[in-house]
Amino acid sequence: MDTRLQLLTDWVRQIPGFNSASPEPVSGDASFRRYFRVWREMPGQPRTPFIVMDAPPAHEDCRPFVAIAEHWHGHGVHVPAIEAQDLQQGLLLLEDFGDRLMLAELDGDSADTLYRQALDELVRIGQMPPPANYPLPAYDDALLDREMALFPDWLLEQHLELKLDNQDRALLETAFGLLKESALAQPEVTVHRDYHSRNLLIRAGQAAPGVIDFQDAVTGPVTYDAVSLLKDCYVRWPxxxxxxxxxxxxxxxxxxxxxxxxxxxxxxxxxxxxxQRHLKAAGIFARLAIRDGKAGYLADIPRTVSYIRDASARQPAFRYFHEWLCEVVIPAIEERIGPLPAAEARQP
Structure with missing residues (x-):
């Protein structure tokens, strides 16, 4: 029996207009959160959809989500309004932005408009002061190190079963140090931290996309969210x-x-x-497969690593890292997971 589903059903039915609600699964994500659609039915009003977020307190803390959602919504960022909440049980009733993920709406005709609208919204997020009741964590030295360590720990050693010697580790340490130095030198803004085509929703009659999955926001480098969007792990553009x-x-x-x-x-x-972003993401995809049984994310690793390959090829300081990546890591990925997209020359 799904005890969490029964819990959220009982909870939402106590809210006026939802007394006969039957939650319909919408989706999950890379976390322990789940989402369900329910309908509010009030006399004389149209039937209106809402989303119930199920975030088990043992695994997920809803407080950052609520603090950021209320703050950003109040300052004009297009995040879902919170209609009801029970933080002790890990349940939220949210405005429903629909099912039209930006990823599914992208094609040669729509991409330019959709990306410019998403970038406009990104500027609004970057300008957000931190919530008064929730100081945003800093994208600091320690966090950058932890993220990049996911690449050798989960992808290279656990999934690909590569044996890294001291020379390999020294090469990685040098590369990670250069990436960290660049990240920490950038001007700091409010960073969504996972701003990509699966976390943006296209809404009829609205230019700005609906923004979801923002609970991990930090204060960090001005280009971070632009990377997430434009070098998306789920779709690649020329x-x-x-x-x-x-x-x-x-x-x-x-x-x-x-x-x-x-x-x-x-x-x-x-x-x-x-x-830096793609080293982290490739490691996370491997961890999702190994630890959480979400093997579907493995298919995104070749595309994600292709970004690292192409960027490092353009950086003289990363020459030895690039050679090692191409000679050691990429053959193992192509043998165990699948081929990488072909490289494309950088435009001047």
Whole structure:
């Protein structure tokens, strides 16, 4: 018996208009959270959908989600309104943004408009002051180290079963140090931390996307969320498109006062931030498969590592890391998981 489902059903039925609600599964995500759609039925009003978020307190803390959601919503960022909450039981009733993930809406005709709208929303997020009742964690030295360590710990050693010697570890340590140095040198903004096409929802009649999965927000590098969006682990675009969208974001974020970088500096920040992000993501995908039984994420590892391959090829300081990646890691990925997308030359 699904005791959490029974718990949330009993809870939501106590809320006016939901007394006969039958929660319908919508989706889960890479965490322990689950989502269900329920309908509010009030006399003389149209039947209205809402989302119940089930976040078991033993695994998930709802307080950051609630603090950030209420703060951002109040300042014009398009996150779901919270209609009801029970933090002790880990249950939230949320505004329903529908099912139209940006990922499924993207094609050659729609991409430019959708990405520019998402980048505009990203500037609004970057400008957000931290909630008064929840100081955002810093994207600091320790967090960057923990994230990059996921790559050797989970992907290389556990999933690919590579044996890393002292030379391999020294090479990784050098690369990680350079990436961390670049990240910490960037101007700091409010960072969503997982801003990509599966966490943005397209809504009829609304230019701005609906933003979800923001509970891990931090204060950190100005290019981090742009990397998540434009070098998305779930879809890859030609370099020329990425360059155009990045320059658009540089300009609008410059106009908003988030940084004062020229195009070359901003692109270099973006490239190195992308390597850090994708090292983390590739490790997380392996961990989701091994620890949580979510093997579907393995299929995203070749695309994710292809970004690291292509970015490191363009960085003289990462020459030895790039050679090692291509000679040791990528053959193991292609043997155990699948082929990487072909490399594409960077546009000037």
């Amino acid at each position: 370099e020329a498109d990425i360059a155009n969208w990045l320059e658009y974001y540089r300009q609008v974020s410059l106009d908003a006062g988030l940084h004062r970088a020229d195009a070359d500096t901003f692109r270099q920040w973006f490239e190195l931030m992308g390597m």
